[in-house]
Amino acid sequence: MxxxxxxxxxxxxxxxxxxxxxxxxxxxxxxxxxxxxxxxxxxxxxxxxxxxxxxxxxxxxxxxxxxxxxxxxxxxxxxxxxxxxxxxxxxxxxxxxxxxxxxxxxxxxxxxxxxxxxxxxxxxxxxxxxxxxxxxxxxxxxxxxxxxxxxxxxxxxxxxxxxxxxxxxxxxxxxxxxxxxxxxxxxxxxxxxxxxxxxxxxxxxxxxxxxxxxxxxxxxxxxxxxxxxxxxxxxxGDEVRTPPPRTGREPGEDVLVLSGVSATCGDPVPVRDVSLRVRAGEVVAVVGVAGNGQRALAEVAACRIAPVTGTVSSGQRVAYVPEHRVDALLPERAAWWSAMVTRLREPAFSRRGGLDAVALVGAASALFDRHDVRPRNPDVAVTALSGGNQQKLLVGRELDNRPDVAILHGPTQGLDLVATRAILDEIRRAADAGTALLVISADLDEARQLADRLVVLSKGRIIADVPAGELDDTVLWRLTSGLPSAEVAPGRTAAGNAK
Ligand SMILES: Nc1ncnc2c1ncn2[C@@H]1O[C@H](COP(=O)(O)OP(=O)(O)OP(=O)(O)O)[C@@H](O)[C@H]1O
Ligand SMILES: [Mg+2]
The missing domain is CATH 3.40.50.300 (P-loop containing nucleotide triphosphate hydrolases)
Known part of the structure; x- marks a missing residue:
């Protein structure tokens, strides 16, 4: 039976x-x-x-x-x-x-x-x-x-x-x-x-x-x-393409610089004495076990919270995709509001002192097309979009404005293979256009594929900061698994930050 x-x-x-x-x-x-x-x-x-x-x-x-x-x-x-x-x-x-x-x-x-x-x-x-x-x-x-x-x-x-x-x-x-x-x-x-x-x-x-x-x-x-x-x-289906390799251009000037920053955002692990720089056209990925200060680092780098000690200097236009996407969306409203909320003050969207809804919906539709947000209907509520489509909307909105700096916390979380590739492509394109990108990722393979430099965060501190490709698999695995940094080969830890 x-x-x-x-x-x-x-x-x-x-x-x-x-x-x-x-x-x-x-x-x-x-x-x-x-x-x-x-x-x-x-x-x-x-x-x-x-x-x-x-x-x-x-x-x-x-x-x-x-x-x-x-x-x-x-x-x-x-x-x-x-x-x-x-x-x-x-x-x-x-x-x-x-x-x-x-x-x-x-x-x-x-x-x-x-x-x-x-x-x-x-x-x-x-x-x-x-x-x-x-x-x-x-x-x-x-x-x-x-x-x-x-x-x-x-x-x-x-x-x-x-x-x-x-x-x-x-x-x-x-x-x-x-x-x-x-x-x-x-x-x-x-x-x-x-x-x-x-x-x-x-x-x-x-x-x-x-x-x-x-x-x-x-x-x-x-x-x-x-x-x-x-x-x-x-x-x-057959939709997955292999992404083109990064062009390997020389990065430009320092755009995002954190010096001796300590900060807390109410999470159990604050960041402590973190120094980090991201140059124009560079992608720096922060890896490590989630909950080791990633949120505080993202928030302070995106100027959402002030450092307790240390300084943050950043570009003018800062894009930010927070870990919890709903924090950056207006869930109950029609999706075009969420698509356009960062651009409401632009002259193109005002009409007789008020907002030009037609122009806003039109621009939101274009954003939906560009970033493959489905269904292609900016009038539906954000809650009617699937999780991955909410993510595409948010990342698209943030990278569209040609930011000087972009802080992306888990930009591909919840995305399928096709959408992941699309977002990785967008990140690369933004870097090629000169944006300085700080990407916080739980996905090691993705971080390595994408980044010029990898930064390992453990207990709120940076324990390694190295060019991507310089860390071999075992060392990286150990570093990001929460094992003691003492087991890491000497010379791999970031001087000054490792404690
Ligand atoms: N409350 C709702 N109102 C209207 N449409 C909805 C609602 N919830 C889901 N949908 C639509 O139903 C379809 C399936 O959505 P669902 O959330 O089940 O997808 P999913 O497979 O979980 O996707 P993801 O991997 O992005 O989370 C999508 O087209 C979505 O836009
Ligand atoms: Mg889902």
Whole structure:
């Protein structure tokens, strides 16, 4: 006798005003398995997960839990059916601890804190996931937040876990930790649906893969039966081009200079005594385990926060893509507002003392075309764009203005292979046009491909600053894995900064 999958979508269709997001999609996730859900930006992955999580309802078809059709009345109902969900943008509230977040999801009027703490602690230890239960989420690193959400879902009694791009902002070591835990959880019989753009993730941890394209299932089967190349081609068609190599021009003058900067932005790790310069036409990539001061560095370099000590000197026009893209977008408004918000004061967009909406929408449309933001409709709300398309909109907007300096924190997070290439091309073009770029990336391969220089950040300090290509793989891996810098070959550390 075969057991029914713990979770299934059966012939699910979902239409939004502008697009058929899902078209008769069937996906079945078995207990004990990790099932990867893949596809380009806008393919329908998050929509499928949201329907399975009870956050949205199908127009046609239905959801099944352990073989029985269910009609979720909302998220709480899905939790009661054992469906855990970790959304694409993390759902923890900065000021709340994990225990408090769990308390929020309880339907009982009286919530016993001690009981919940005990439940979380037991769950965490059974799943072998070490998490700080009483620390406000703002003090947790990205990796710890992911694990925290995982433990909350399990403590809610999840038999099914839906994870929407949990790895997009994590470094290699943190991804490995997360996957170790996911494997343990799956081995205990839980069904895991894992959305990702990284084929490495699929190969590392998934048993089965389903690929969506334009809301339809175009492939499903065991991961062992498909090679990387075929899988990549299935996901993106033949659209991926190899990027042209960097021209290797001599960089110009110093444009962004940080001298002895210490700064904090409320994150657990401030930056301390950081000195760094980026020249015109140069791409400097900051690598290292997320949560080692990257956010404070980005914010202070982009002049969003003032340094506590030290100085920052920068160009006139500074572009900034923050780690949390919603911080730089107007999510509820029509997308053209977000596309144009940095240009509202330009004469071309004012009319009789007010704003010229027609001109603004026209310019936003052109931006959508240039940066391949889909759907090509600047009138839809930002929340109606898929995660990757929001990212394309933001990076496009920031690089369009020919900035002197661009600070890009995770510019390709959440992007599919095609969109990633497009953004990397844009970054190169901006460098060739003379912009000084500081790119903060969790993706080592990408950083190496893109950058002229690599800077390694650890515990808020720069522990290496070297031309890209000069670090061999092992050293770089160690440096960015949070291993002690003492293990690094001498001569590789940045003089003055290494402590
Ligand atoms: N609330 C909404 N209103 C209107 N359209 C929506 C809404 N949510 C999603 N869409 C559209 O549905 C399609 C599928 O979006 P979805 O977010 O599921 O894509 P995705 O595969 O998760 O993409 P990404 O990899 O970029 O996160 C997209 O065309 C998107 O613009
Ligand atoms: Mg998505």
């Amino acid at each position: 075969t057991t029914a999958p713990l979770l299934a979508l059966r012939s699910v269709s979902k239409k939004f005003p502008a697009v058929q997001a899902l078209d008769t999609v069937t996906v079945a996730v078995n207990g004990g398995q990790i099932h990867a859900l893949l596809g380009q930006n806008g393919a329908g992955k998050s929509t499928a997960a949201q329907i399975a999580a009870g956050l949205d309802t199908p127009d046609e078809g239905h959801v099944e839990v352990a073989g029985s059709p269910v009609l979720f009345g909302g998220r709480a109902d899905a939790i009661a059916h054992g469906v855990g969900y970790i959304p694409q943008a993390d759902s923890l509230v900065d000021d709340l601890t994990l225990v408090e977040t769990l308390a929020l999801s309880q339907t009982h009027r009286v919530v016993r804190r001690r009981k919940l703490t005990a439940r979380l602690r037991t769950t965490a230890s059974q799943a072998g996931v070490p998490v700080a239960l009483d620390t406000p989420a703002r003090h947790l690193s990205r990796g710890e937040r992911q694990l925290g959400e995982l433990v909350i879902a399990l403590a809610q009694g999840a038999r099914v876990l839906l994870l929407d791009e949990p790895t997009s902002a994590l470094g290699p070591r943190e991804v490995e930790t997360l996957f170790d835990h996911l494997r343990t959880v799956a081995d205990s019989g839980v069904a895991v649906l894992l959305i990702s753009h990284h084929l490495g993730d699929v190969r590392q941890v998934a048993d089965t893969a389903t690929v969506l394209a334009h809301g339809r299932v175009i492939h499903t089967g065991p991961v062992a039966d498909i090679d990387d190349r075929t899988l990549a081609r299935t996901i993106v």
